[in-house]
Amino acid sequence: MTAAPLLRLRSLHVEIRNEAGRVHPVRGVSFDLHAGETLGIAGESGSGKSLTLMALLGLLPRGATLRADQMTFDGADLTKIGAAQMRRLMATGIATIFQDPMTCLNPVLKIGSLLEEVYLCHRGGTRKAATARAVEMLERVGIANAADRLGQYPHELSGGLRQRVMIAMALMCEPKLLIADEPTTALDVTVQAGILNLLDQLQRDLGLAIILVSHDLGVIGRLSHRVAVMYGGQIVETGPARSVLQAPQHPYTEALLRCIPGMKVNPQSARLTPIPGQVGVMSGDLSGCQFRDRCRFAQSRCTEADPPLTEIASTWRSRCHFLPDERLVKPEETPA
Amino acid sequence: MNHPVLEAENVSRTFRLRGGLFRTGGEIRALRAVSLTVARGECVGLAGESGCGKSTFASILLGLDSPDTGEVRLDGQPIERFDRLARSRILQPVFQDPYASLNPRQRIADIVEAPLAIQGTVKKAERARQVREICDLVGLSETMITRFPYELSGGQRQRAAIARALILRPQLVICDEPTSALDVSVQAQILNLLQDLQNELKLSYLFISHDLAVIRHLCSRVAIMQAGCIVEEGPVPAIFDAPATPYTRQLLDSVLELDTHG
Numbered sequence: 342m343t344a345a346p347l348l349r350l351r352s353l354h355v356e357i358r359n360e361a362g363r364v365h366p367v368r369g370v371s372f373d374l375h376a377g378e379t380l381g382i383a384g385e386s387g388s389g390k391s392l393t394l395m396a397l398l399g400l401l402p403r404g405a406t407l408r409a410d411q412m413t414f415d416g417a418d419l420t421k422i423g424a425a426q427m428r429r430l431m432a433t434g435i436a437t438i439f440q441d442p443m444t445c446l447n448p449v450l451k452i453g454s455l456l457e458e459v460y461l462c463h464r465g466g467t468r469k470a471a472t473a474r475a476v477e478m479l480e481r482v483g484i485a486n487a488a489d490r491l492g493q494y495p496h497e498l499s500g501g502l503r504q505r506v507m508i509a510m511a512l513m514c515e516p517k518l519l520i521a522d523e524p525t526t527a528l529d530v531t532v533q534a535g536i537l538n539l540l541d542q543l544q545r546d547l548g549l550a551i552i553l554v555s556h557d558l559g560v561i562g563r564l565s566h567r568v569a570v571m572y573g574g575q576i577v578e579t580g581p582a583r584s585v586l587q588a589p590q591h592p593y594t595e596a597l598l599r600c601i602p603g604m605k606v607n608p609q610s611a612r613l614t615p616i617p618g619q620v621g622v623m624s625g626d627l628s629g630c631q632f633r634d635r636c637r638f639a640q641s642r643c644t645e646a647d648p649p650l651t652e653i654a655s656t657w658r659s660r661c662h663f664l665p666d667e668r669l670v671k672p673e674e675t676p677a
Numbered sequence: 678m679n680h681p682v683l684e685a686e687n688v689s690r691t692f693r694l695r696g697g698l699f700r701t702g703g704e705i706r707a708l709r710a711v712s713l714t715v716a717r718g719e720c721v722g723l724a725g726e727s728g729c730g731k732s733t734f735a736s737i738l739l740g741l742d743s744p745d746t747g748e749v750r751l752d753g754q755p756i757e758r759f760d761r762l763a764r765s766r767i768l769q770p771v772f773q774d775p776y777a778s779l780n781p782r783q784r785i786a787d788i789v790e791a792p793l794a795i796q797g798t799v800k801k802a803e804r805a806r807q808v809r810e811i812c813d814l815v816g817l818s819e820t821m822i823t824r825f826p827y828e829l830s831g832g833q834r835q836r837a838a839i840a841r842a843l844i845l846r847p848q849l850v851i852c853d854e855p856t857s858a859l860d861v862s863v864q865a866q867i868l869n870l871l872q873d874l875q876n877e878l879k880l881s882y883l884f885i886s887h888d889l890a891v892i893r894h895l896c897s898r899v900a901i902m903q904a905g906c907i908v909e910e911g912p913v914p915a916i917f918d919a920p921a922t923p924y925t926r927q928l929l930d931s932v933l934e935l936d937t938h939g
Binding site: 558586606 | 748832862871895
């Protein structure tokens with residue numbers, strides 16, 4: 342772990358100005374990612390996880406500005422490079438796959454053209470070489486009769502196959518980092534299992550670094566080495582995936598885990614423990630802990646001061662004023 | 678007199694594809710002799726992958742489509758005996774996407790009131806009272822119901838959809854993936870709400886989902902569907918602990934389980 346990280350992010354902030362005023366959806370996100378490592382980013386809608394990624398990719402919506410102390414990928418400063426360089430980097434350095442493969446694949450182009458275009462655009466060379474590469478990548482992502490598939494259109498493929506084509510497309514130019522934003526959310530469980538196995542395999546074979554964004558902690562737990570749980574535009578807990586998911590230190594991580602219906606626990610009689618309230622809008626006065634209104638351990642200190650990112654173990658940190666054994670349940674919040 | 682709320686017997690539905698310039702004709706056998714019973718107060722899960730026929734089955738139950746062969750009985754009577762108004766008093770749907778299933782130009786109170794207004798049996802003042810009552814039951818405040826759907830969060834919208842389904846006091850609610858578009862924290866709120874409503878109003882549910890953990894949590898019986906057939910059916914604990922068919926086992930193996938502290 343002494344090698345320089347592939348991606349280093351220090352204190353990333355994103356602000357959006359619109360008619361309604363000023364929103365501050367990402368507030369000081371920092372992490373490192375090394376080659377061959379998977380970082381899972383978890384959190385509810387509105388926690389800032391997608392905007393963090395969009396900031397990395399230079400795809401922030403109009404009116405949004407970012408500032409960061411450091412944002413480097415493979416030695417390049419992402420805050421300084423221009424649009425053309427960014428486009429080049431998007432295929433050859435950072436590749437992305439999204440949730441819905443149907444809306445991301447151009448419906449009027451055949452699979453072959455989609456894949457070859459990426460290669461020709463960034464690598465050049467002959468169409469023949471590009472076709473050979475396309476077949477190779479389709480085989481690599483586990484698609485049978487790859488050569489025949491080149492002549493098909495996206496709509497002729499099932500959801501799972503489309504997602505595999507998307508992964509093949511992302512990997513055409515040998516990127517070092519793959520960003521997967523909810524890659525299996527639109528898929529059936531059995532297909533999901535196949536795609537996750539594929540990502541796992543590709544990472545081993547190609548030494549890819551992966552950032553996996555999902556609201557499904559099961560998916561995060563299946564693939565990630567490290568996990569970062571986001572809430573209110575900040576990382577509230579980060580650490581080794583296994584440790585964080587088995588013994589969460591932050592009340593939000595714990596609450597998220599308690600929401601999930603389990604397969605082993607006694608069904609029927611058991612009630613789920615939802616998180617009361619909803620994710621707040623990130624505007625106005627943002628001092629103090631953002632989770633305090635939904636937290637069953639909240640004290641007056643949570644309103645008064647921003648909780649620091651406290652070290653639990655060497656690579657494990659939690660942003661809470663209180664350690665688990667110091668917490669008191671608010672009296673009115675006795676569980677129903 | 679204690680008929681099951683819903684009985685489907687050997688329901689089959691085949692869609693014929695027209696041949697044309699680019700494709701040859703053919704048929705899709707969406708449902709093949711599907712039989713399923715939902716008893717009063719029972720919650721039955723229907724699980725299976727996309728394209729297995731779950732939603733075709735739901736459309737037939739809702740009267741949006743009719744079966745080629747087989748019979749559907751509501752409350753012991755063939756479904757054809759009920760006209761649309763009568764059927765809607767027994768059976769109501771809640772759909773997956775609360776963004777698409779609520780009219781964006783109507784206020785929540787009007788959306789919830791609509792089924793009652795269409796029945797035409799209740800006066801306006803009484804309708805307004807019932808809307809407030811049902812919205813209170815599903816956890817929507819007085820101010821919330823004067824808003825438009827876009828002003829509400831996903832969870833609140835799904836509560837509005839549930840209120841609309843319940844305003845006619847139906848016996849059976851058909852839930853088609855009601856929580857798959859929601860965050861886990863909100864999913865937990867909605868699942869608890871469905872459980873409370875079931876106890877309070879003695880409702881029956883047909884709960885369609887591909888999420889087996891949710892079915893295990895909520896349902897007492899489950900039917901597993903594959904390619905238009907129910908391949909396995911029985912009490913939830915029996916099927917989840919000892920699946921008899923390879924397909925059910927495969928589905929169960931695909932569930933990603935976290936080893937948490939419980």
